[in-house]
Amino acid sequence: MDPTDTVRLPRRRRADAAMSIPTPEEVGLLMAVAEEQARTFIALCAFAGLRLGEAAAVQLNDVNFVRKTLNVTRQVQRVTGGAIDVRSPKYGSERVVHLADGLIDLVAQHVADIGTVGAEQWLFGEDGEPPHQNTVGYWWRKALQAAGLSGIKLHDPRHFYASGLLAAGCDVVTVQRSLGHAKATTTLNTYAHLWPTAEDRTRAAAQSIIEASLGDQSTADGPDRHSPTHDEARRIQPSAMVAGPTTFPQIASEDGRKASSREQSQERQLCTAPGSVRAGIQHQWRHRQVSSQWEGPGKFERAPGGPITPWHDSGYNRATAESWSRNGPAKD
Structure with a gap:
């Protein structure tokens, strides 16, 4: 007899119910009130989709300012006793992230104003080491309090980044590679509810046909229409x-x-x-x-x-x- 036969598996919430995605206004507010070092950290999570440990492990040499890319090759994890351990990222998560011009400028300004930490040129940290997760958590809670927000976890900006890629029409493989998912099925299972449906694409395609045929006449019957005087x-x-x-x-x-x-x-x-x-x-x-x-x-x-x-x-x-x-x- 298998002893696991009587074990009930825990219920899993649907992704659309469990996931919390901050709005652009909330992300902008957090960026505005966060401390200088934390501001760039939040930007890497919200505008490059890095996990907490991946952002904490970024070194200056990982950023190619000419090609506008970021190599994600390591992560920071805490271990027993309050220490940290720098290790490879999750299986399949090593990747090259293509950075937006605004994020490249922000990282460059961060290096110019704050500099790097230790001989390995960590982008964040103190005492020659990358930041502990407790330190990052403190930065995040302080920014939330200053912004007057609550209920947003530090992993949520990563979902914010993913939702932006989907809204821009990126395909599943592009999103998978950008987020560092080992399989495309992981991306689909996590973000399927955010993907545009066939009905959305049909409406958008039909609207493009109308605009190409009629131009601004397609909106002539809108709310501002009135009877001629x-x-x-x-x-x-x-x-x-x-x-x-x-x-x-x-x-x-x-x-x-x-x-x-x-x-x-x-x-x-x-x-x-x-x-x-x-x-x-x-x-x-x-x-x-x-x-x-x-x-x-x-x-x-x-x-x-x-x-x-x-x-x-x-x-x-x-x-x-x-x-x-x-x-x-x-x-x-």
Whole structure:
């Protein structure tokens, strides 16, 4: 009989429930209030994804300021008696991390202002040795208190870094290598809930198609859309009303500039409204195939199909427009 048959395994919380990811605002606040040495330490965790022990074991020679890379080859672990042990990182965690320009600048400033520790040029530490985990924990608690935050663990900035890579569209292998996971399955099991879903990608792809096709017109029906005013309705270019069944009048500005996409969208809305004044005008001009030009404010040229006068400046045409609004356009 196997004695483990009756042993109940402990429950594991779902990753999405157990994981805590600080916001960019919280990370920025912690960076702002942390002590100078702790600021760079937090940056390596939040912007390069290093574990606590890996960040504590960074030496100056690990940083290539020209290629903007960081070699992760060791970690600091505490041992019995309050001592520390420098050893290789977790299996499969040795890696090269590609650093952002801002992080390279921060590390360079750290070296210029604070310098390094001991003959091995540790980036952090005291008395010639890298920092103990208790020391790092003290830095972190002090920064949290100064920022007025709580409930954020020092390992959480690593999750913050991972979530940023995923949000930027990095694939699973890229994230795995950056975090030093031995297997891609570890990355997937840990961060699967953060990966964009097929629905997210479908929506993003559809939106890109809309923007490529319509440009800023795709947002013309947004919350700021409003019904055209009477003054806007008066500013119609007659020459835009002629060509055919798909041609709509366009709003012209007082200074003659081309109408914006939002104004054109409003114009289309008014033109196609059943029984609208503008729909009647569109119908009349489309069937007569009139081509006219501005002669000045409130004047048109005479055009084939009979005399045309501005509907908004002529009492006759104003009455006709009102009749159209009530009864529909006249039949040609």
